[in-house]
Amino acid sequence: QVQLQESGPGLVKPSETLSLTCTVSGASISSYYWNWIRLSPGKGLEWIGYLSSGGNANYNPSLKGRVAISADTSKNQFSLTLTSMTTADTAIYYCASQLILRGVPQYLQSWGQGTLVTVSS
Amino acid sequence: EVVMTQSPATLSVSPGERVTLSCRASQTISISLAWYQQKPGQAPRLLIYAASTRATGIPDRFSGSGSGTEFSLTINNLQSEDFGVYYCQQYNKWPPYTFGQGTKLEIK
Numbered sequence: 001q002v003q004l005q006e007s008g009p010g011l012v013k014p015s016e017t018l019s020l021t022c023t024v025s026g027a028s029i030s031s032y033y034w035n036w037i038r039l040s041p042g043k044g045l046e047w048i049g050y051l052s053s054g055g056n057a058n059y060n061p062s063l064k065g066r067v068a069i070s071a072d073t074s075k076n077q078f079s080l081t082l083t084s085m086t087t088a089d090t091a092i093y094y095c096a097s098q099l100i101l102r103g104v105p106q107y108l109q110s111w112g113q114g115t116l117v118t119v120s121s
Numbered sequence: 122e123v124v125m126t127q128s129p130a131t132l133s134v135s136p137g138e139r140v141t142l143s144c145r146a147s148q149t150i151s152i153s154l155a156w157y158q159q160k161p162g163q164a165p166r167l168l169i170y171a172a173s174t175r176a177t178g179i180p181d182r183f184s185g186s187g188s189g190t191e192f193s194l195t196i197n198n199l200q201s202e203d204f205g206v207y208y209c210q211q212y213n214k215w216p217p218y219t220f221g222q223g224t225k226l227e228i229k
Contacts, residue, residue: 044208044220044221044222044223045165045208045210045220045223046217046220047215047216047217047218047219047220049216058215058216059216060216060217061216061217062217094164094165105212105215106153106170106171106212107155107167107170107171107210107212108155108157108165108167108210109167109176110167111164111165111166112164113163113164114164
């Protein structure tokens with residue numbers, strides 16, 4: 001069973017950069033695809049992006065170049081960077097593993113507990 | 122972008138009853154549809170994938186159906202632990218993957 005745990009700052013100032021880390025246990029970071037999703041009152045659940053097992057990333061176009069996802073295979077972790085934070089980015093951020101079937105990404109199989117990020121000065 | 126629309130927004134149901142939640146996609150997505158349950162303070166939990174396949178450990182009182190643009194999740198013999206918010210998600214056309222706005226299930 002894949003287990004995931006998010007970590008990072010709970011408070012970020014407007015215009016600053018958010019950095020979150022997801023620590024994976026029970027699976028190698030070289031397997032599956034690794035996703036970030038967020039939940040906010042205004043937008044509900046919003047997919048942010050994924051990092052494939054091959055190291056390729058795919059992002060939500062709505063985030064317009066502000067987002068990057070990377071991995072540290074030595075630590076079995078992957079990370080989210082979101083620049084130019086605004087109050088609209090206040091949300092609970094989740095990391096999740098995505099099953100791959102015959103090379104095609106499928107559903108989100110396991111999720112972390114989530115971490116609340118508040119954007120405020 | 123595929124827009125997912127769930128209905129109703131809120132349901133209040135008594136234990137033992139049967140409830141059906143609906144999810145509609147703005148474009149055809151075959152059976153690439155998952156359902157998740159989320160309780161306050163907890164991670165979303167995968168219930169159903171490929172529109173009708175129960176995830177590991179999910180009781181058989183949960184069932185999913187549909188294809189194309191119309192999908193439903195039925196819970197038979199509702200239990201008190203089934204309260205929470207239920208989300209559907211399409212994984213057929215991306216980016217982006219998209220979710221419905223959720224149906225909040227309240228137990229009477």
